[in-house]
Amino acid sequence: MSMLQRLTESRVWRALVRQGVSATNRNRILLVMDNVFLHLHSAKTRSRNLELSSTYFLGAISLVLFGILTLSGLLLMLYYHPSVPQAYHDMKELQFVVSNGLFLRNIHRWSAHAMVFIVFLHLLRVFYHKAYLPPREFNWVVGVILLLLTLGLSYTGYLLPWDQLAFWAVAVGTNMAEATPLIGPKLRYLLLGGNAVGENALLRFYVLHCALLPLALAMGVAVHLWRVRKDGGVQGSSGRYGSRRQVKP
């Protein structure tokens, strides 16, 4: 018995790799069903939904981007202090002192831009494929909430470098919020923790960006994916420019 064979037949290996990559259909199905992460998927997939034009994988890409953002964000948190002016100095540290610090900040920023863009495209794809029709109405609304959370995450993250770009972009935004009838000024005060963008605002945006909003988004994504399964899987093109047309005289 070779070493490799002994290893792969040991109880430890069997406990970890329960199915392996066996080519039997039974094992392929068990592979998905027996795994807490993979069991988000159904054991079988409609081959039509695997085509690129069915979903363009936009939801999957959004999720991957969220993953990249979470990981790079966690690493960035190790080097970041949400205080004035230390936050800005931390940016400089990332740039010049921390190994690969600039790369980390770059990938976080570009992924964030990409996520806003891809999530919006995902919304359009779902709309034009009429994938919001029953029974998926609820999941559409969840999706709109996820879009808002994505924007909120991007917007709160925008302030954190504490440079001129960040400061004034957020100043412009919160001034808009102030225009809300009746509750406007109160809303702005709540958001900023004061009457102007300052230290309190930075801390609040930090907490929103690193704790509250990511948790809310993760929870929303869980609901979103669960609903996709419960509503019968993803709906690709409804084919309304194709088959349905042919029945018309």
Add this chain to the structure above:
Amino acid sequence: MKGYELQKDNNPKTTPKRVALIVRGQSARRVEDRGETVPTAPNLLLREIVIIQACIILLAVMALLFDAPLEGIADPRHTPNPAKAAWYFLGLQELLHYFPPVVAGVLLPGLAVLGLAVVPFVRVNWETVGFYEQRWRGRLLWVSLAVALTCGVMALYLAWPVIVPTLVVYGLLVLPAIPAVPERLRARLGRVPLADWIMTWFVAETVFLTLIGILFRGPGWSWIWPWRAGLY
């Protein structure tokens, strides 16, 4: 059908009437078969792995090539000119140029979000029939009135970036009603449902306004040509 032998017994006192027969392995909710299936592993999983890797590689390359912007430290006493929000809010900021903040910053984005949220509950979005595949003359009149009203109000505020996409999308919507237009184009456009026209209008507005905000606005929110004045 093994194990489901049907017994003929028409006496309603001994056997209740059978209303549905649920065959083992099929749920009662299943109405139609939507095509053949394949095992998720490896068919979907492989594609997902490719997506994960492609995303990571692309973004890593981008992160290596382009540095995230970082300007001087935040200084409340020095307002940059122009002070721009994040790129996805520049459409709203462009609107702020024409409307009071309560309209551009609260009312219009609020309506957009509300409009998106209620999409599945609005009758017009249930239609999968093309605008010209049903009685359309009356509807076209209503749509034309709505467009005229929108453009009229926007003209009062001189908000031409709102008017331009509206007229472009309306122009495309009207094309199939014009006999002189080539038949194939008429047929293709005629199949587009009203809901898609409305969404396309929304997207056109969003993209047009955002692009103006990103590329064509300079100091004092004045109009600039990016190839002459550069990017702000």
